[in-house]
Amino acid sequence: MIYTIIKKNSYQDSINLMLLTNAISATEGVNKAQIMMGTPSNKDIFRGAGLYTEELEAAQPNDMAIVVDTEDEKLIDEILVKVDEYLQNQATTSAGDEYETVRTWDKAIKAMPDATVALISVPGTYAAEEAEKALDLGLHPFIFSDNVSIEDEVRLKRKAHEKGLLVMGPDCGTGILDGIPMAFANVVKKGKIGIVGASGTGIQEVSAIIDRLGEGVSHAIGTGGRDLKSSIGAITMMDGIRALEAHRQTEVICIISKPPAKEVRDEVVELLQAVSKPVVAIFLGEKPTQYEGNVYQAYTLEETALIAVDLAKGNEVKPDYNTGLYEVDHIELKPEQNxxxxxxxxxxxxxxxxxxxxxxxxxxxxxxxxxxxxxxxxxxxxxxxxxxxxxxxxxxxxxxxxxxxxxxxxxxxxxxxxxxxxxxxxxxxxxxxxxxxxxxxxxxxxxxxxxxxxxxxxxxxxxxxxxxxxxxxxxxxxxxxxxxxxxxxxxxxxxxxxxxVGLKINDVEKVHVDAAKQEKEYNFEVSKEMEALVNNKPSVINVGLKSFTDSITAFGGRAVQFDWRPIAGGNEKMRKILNLLNNYRR
The missing domain is CATH 3.40.50.261 (Succinyl-CoA synthetase domains)
Known part of the structure; x- marks a missing residue:
């Protein structure tokens, strides 16, 4: 039997609800459970999970929908008690926080007039709108949210570039700003290696290895995974490179890219050849055969970190960093195990x-x-x-x-x-x-x-x-x-x-060649907003997941929590009207 409970006007962020779903699903006697906000996309997920009911039809995006499949009706009261206890614990935890909590952009700016970054982790449907508001307020958006359209990403990044701002993301899972972990990030020593890259475990792997080798990271600027697509043209990556070139404390620059559009990749490399600092670049899927000028291209994430550390320490760069012992003794496999x-x-x-x-x-x-x-x-x-x-x-x-x-x-x-x-x-x-x-x-x-x-x-x-x-x-x-x-x-x-399984990679020793003559001149001047981003600890308006403030405040950053709720209770038509009115006023 499937039971549905709708809690009106009970907005919670998605991660809290996912963790709550896990806790309820583990209850003995529960066959299946799902707890989400009543958005249209979430209703589709309920359908896909075989948990859609007629009661869900009336749920609004600001309503919490609890759907439980169980043969024991008596369990429902127990589950509701667990849900209320979980939400009460969340409220109690938040009450002890050291940062100020606000409900509007105006109050956020009033609470932190010198804010530099807006960390946005709201549902993807709303993320572009909140990022646009952040840009209009002169903030650098760090968009953790995914499901942002590529059209919105292009528009936001072009607008940011024109205003001297940087859009990190969307789907920017990881960043480090002046030694402060942002979103999903490791605790890495502060140092002189700066990173710009596809913002997830690529940055985490490279920065963690750098740390374990005794060096540190000045900044790790996340671009999102689509930045080097031809439709976007590496706007964030190229502006991030300029920012690190202008940052005195950064002595080595690392670039991390998922497989890029070739013409965009070539444009990025041209820019890299023009910077004054040594660069390590990995374009995942490319197997380089040479180092060119000041650009040392790597094949693996580990090699990226090793080259960067050698450059930072003034050591000679090796032709191959992938030598090592990978054999395992006494392998016992059946013939079909390959x-x-x-x-x-x-x-x-x-x-x-x-x-x-x-x-x-x-x-x-x-x-x-x-x-x-x-x-x-x-x-x-x-x-x-x-x-x-x-x-x-x-x-x-x-x-x-x-x-x-x-x-x-x-x-x-x-x-x-x-x-x-x-x-x-x-x-x-x-x-x-x-x-x-x-x-x-x-x-x-x-x-x-x-x-x-x-x-x-x-x-x-x-x-x-x-x-x-x-x-x-x-x-x-x-x-x-x-x-x-x-x-x-x-x-x-x-x-x-x-x-x-009896396989190995045929690695190549890379030779060092001179870079091709530069035919294009680049302007490496950056805006005062970009200087503020790279030369100061971040002051962050955190729009969405409250847990993201933990690492910011723990490592010396400042944060204001924007306790975000869907505009107009999530009513799509009213939301669009209100946004049009706000745009008209601007």
Missing amino acids: AIKGLYSGGTLASEAAVLISDALGLGTEIKNEDGYVLKTGHQVVVDLGDDKYTQGKPHPMIDPGTRANFIEEAAKDEHTAVILLDFVLGYGSHDDMADALLPSIKKAVSYAEEQGRKLYVIASVCGTENDPQDFQGQRKKLAEAGVIIKDSNNQAVRTALAI
Whole structure:
């Protein structure tokens, strides 16, 4: 029996509701549960989950919809008590916060007149409108929200460029501004290496390795994953490069890109050749054969970090950073066991794994994402479980182990599986103890394979630093004690997996050549707003997820919490009318 409860005018952010859904779903006697706001897109998710009811029709975007499938009607009262207790705990926690909470942009600016950044994590339907308001107020939007149209992204980035501002995102999962972790980010020492890149686990992997090698990061400016598409033209990346060129404390610049449009990539490289500082660039999927001028192109994220650290320390750059011992002793595999199953929570880490495995298979290094699978050939699989396909109405796999646990157990049932390859991403926003959360499924998978007379190898890398809240060494120790092979980077983990199934990558030693003569002159002057962004600790108006203020205030930044609610109660027609009126007034 499916029961529906609508709580009128009870807005909660999506992550809180996802975590609440997990808690309710774990209640004995509950077959299935889903708790979301009553938006049209969420109603579609209810339909897809087989939980749509007539009562949902009347739910508005500002109403909380609780749908429970259970045979025990008496459980509903217990569940409602749990929901009320959870919401009360959220309110109590918020009451003890050290930052000011406001409900309008006017009050936010009044509370923090020197604000520089608006961190936006509202539902994607509303994110572009809030980012536009931030631009009009002279703020740099950091758009964590996804599901922003590419047309809105182009419009916002062009407007920002004209105003001397920077749009970070959309779908900007990670950033570091003057040593302060933003959104999902690791605790990285402050230093002289600046990063501009696709804003997720690529930045996290590179910045965490830099930290563990004893260097630090000045800024990590997230671009969002689409910035180097031809329709956008790398607006954020190129303005970010200019900002780091003008930033005195940044001595080395790193560029991290998912597979780009070629013409955009070439334009970015031309700009990089014009800067005065050494640059390390990785365009995922490209296998470079040379370093050109001041631009040192890398093949892997680990190599990106290693080159950057050598440049920062004044060391000579090596022709190849991928030498290492990846063999595992006493391999026991059946003849049919030749497959690697890469089950990733990090999209860029998944893409890197797919590139390396594809290369070792002789299939080239170009990859594409189809329904979250960045590699699917024969029995070889690499899947990005953070893809929209797997996170509709569910927490991201960095927060919740459920989806990945199921994939781990299913991978063990394939008689061709030799290796399960995993990433564990630490830092603010991520699960408190993902090793502990996934170990039951890992042990179950290994035991199942043993029962079938097969040995299953599990290899993992832990992306994090010694100062992350999850205990970096503790996570590694738990996994190692359970028999998981631990490697220091995703690159090393993939190469070890390849060695187990008898494959290897043919690496090339890169030669250093002079850069082609520059035919174009670039202006590296930046606006006073851009100078304020890179030369000061961020003062942030946090529009959306309250938890994002934790890392900002913990590391010396300032924050005002904008307690956002959908305009006009989420009524689409009224929302558009009010926005038109506001635009007219401006």
